Amino acid sequence: MVIKSAEFKTAAVRSGQYPDDHLPEVAFAGRSNVGKSSLINCLLQRRKLVRTSRTPGQTQTINFFLINGLFYCVDLPGYGFARVPMAVRAQWGPMVESYLGGRPNLRGVVQILDARHPPSPDDLKLWNWLIDRKIPAVPVLTKADKVPRTKWDAAASRASLSLGIPRDRLLLFSSETRHGRDALLLQVAAWIDP
Numbered sequence: 001m002v003i004k005s006a007e008f009k010t011a012a013v014r015s016g017q018y019p020d021d022h023l024p025e026v027a028f029a030g031r032s033n034v035g036k037s038s039l040i041n042c043l044l045q046r047r048k049l050v051r052t053s054r055t056p057g058q059t060q061t062i063n064f065f066l067i068n069g070l071f072y073c074v075d076l077p078g079y080g081f082a083r084v085p086m087a088v089r090a091q092w093g094p095m096v097e098s099y100l101g102g103r104p105n106l107r108g109v110v111q112i113l114d115a116r117h118p119p120s121p122d123d124l125k126l127w128n129w130l131i132d133r134k135i136p137a138v139p140v141l142t143k144a145d146k147v148p149r150t151k152w153d154a155a156a157s158r159a160s161l162s163l164g165i166p167r168d169r170l171l172l173f174s175s176e177t178r179h180g181r182d183a184l185l186l187q188v189a190a191w192i193d194p
């Protein structure tokens with residue numbers, strides 16, 4: 001798939017604000033600061049479409065980006081950062097659950113994890129929630145460039161064991177080197193145009 005256009009469409013905190021044009025959607029979820037904005041920008045080949053933040057947990061809206069006029073990339077707010085105020089953290093669950101659990105347009109979820117660390121309890125909570133609801137999801141270990149190549153297999157095995165999936169269902173990614181971009185784009189294309 002060639003990305004011809006990518007534009008910010010809307011930000012939402014509740015379902016009435018989601019786009020109403022019935023296009024397929026692929027959502028991106030991950031802990032604050034995991035590298036989600038960088039991954040989306042890398043995937044879409046847009047340098048600053050999604051704002052990367054040095055202040056974690058700032059984005060608390062669900063942001064919709066229209067791609068090629070055909071589908072949406074949906075940037076979910078990051079979760080699980082200790083410095084995010086309690087009141088903001090409390091909004092995360094209901095806002096994200098009502099999107100993920102009640103959106104007929106949703107075709108799949110890219111769950112972004114840090115290649116350097118085992119999945120966190122919050123990561124596992126979201127992953128298991130998605131699996132319980134049979135929502136198609138793929139885990140992506142990003143910042144792979146920060147892990148020596150010789151340790152990639154160990155990192156992937158550790159994550160796949162903890163998520164309870166085969167090793168080959170998991171992608172390694174780097175927004176720095178663009179490793180994994182083609183594979184992730186293929187997955188997105190398969191979801192939106194099965």
Ligand code: GDP
Nearest residue numbers: 032033034035036037038052053143174175176
């Ligand atoms: P977000 O909060 O999940 O959207 O994370 P960002 O995309 O803003 O990234 C957080 C920090 O990690 C930034 O300083 C990025 O430059 C850095 N980062 C993100 N992805 C990568 C990656 O693949 N490799 C490296 N080395 N750094 C990354």
